[in-house]
Amino acid sequence: MTDPMIVSVPANDIDSLSLQLNTGSLRVQEQIIPQLADLGNEGLDVLMEFLLKRRDTPATWVDGKAYQVLHKSDAPKVQEFLQNNFPEGIVPLKSECGINYNPLQQLLAIQDFQAADLATIQKMCELAGPTAVQRKWLYFTDVDNFPAIDLQTINTLWLVHSEGKFGFSVQREIWLGLGKKWDDFWSKIGWKNGNNWTRYPHEFTWDLNAPKGHLPLSNQLRGVRVIASLFAHPVWSKNLEK
Structure with a gap:
């Protein structure tokens, strides 16, 4: 069942999808991320911007879902973005004992x-x-x-x-x-x-x-x-x- 909070927009309406991703509920975000993944470079750009805005806040599973889409991409600019901004991944790998997670x-x-x-x-x-x-x-x-x-x-x-x-x-x-x-x-x-x-x-x-x-x-x-x-x-x- 479609979430009633999701506004119906054309699949290629990047601005509307970006707005919903950044302001919507968890349920909305969950549905928007795969839509963006299907839109190629434009969708990936929105996901990269989304993660960059949230980099200094604790990662949630929504961040993880967005990161996983980017992680799968072989686009050079996406791999460069991840290497520059999330070299170890979306979750900070803190350890009191020096364990490599x-x-x-x-x-x-x-x-x-x-x-x-x-x-x-x-x-x-x-x-x-x-x-x-x-x-x-x-x-x-x-x-x-x-x-x-x-x-x-x-x-x-x-x-x-x-x-x-x-x-x-x-x-x-x-x-x-x-x-x-x-x-x-x-x-x-x-x-x-x-x-x-x-x-x-x-x-x-x-x-x-x-x-x-x-x-x-x-x-x-x-x-x-x-x-x-x-x-x-x-x-x-x-x-x-x-």
């Missing part, structure tokens, strides 16, 4: 969610230290010591590049909304169907058709304690609570 951002920008999920676990193991890197999975006690800024960076990357559908904060909000009932939570996010756990990797949905909160998996195969520690981390009350 650029590979994760690049995977999420092309929406390779399965590879991004693996990269997320790898980066979290890096945060936990050499022993965790070697064993390739986490203890719940590792999570307790994660710097808030790093956990926020990982979460923001997932939020921004998934239209707000994926991320630890999304999962936590769903869990809280279900009264912290784990069985209801597993079913809601598609990790369990009845008594059957979703089998990795083929039964998971690695695209935006997945249920909200489906990703990242956060050590899903090793029980509840890691994700419980993630949800209990102080980063959410400090930075990410709505």
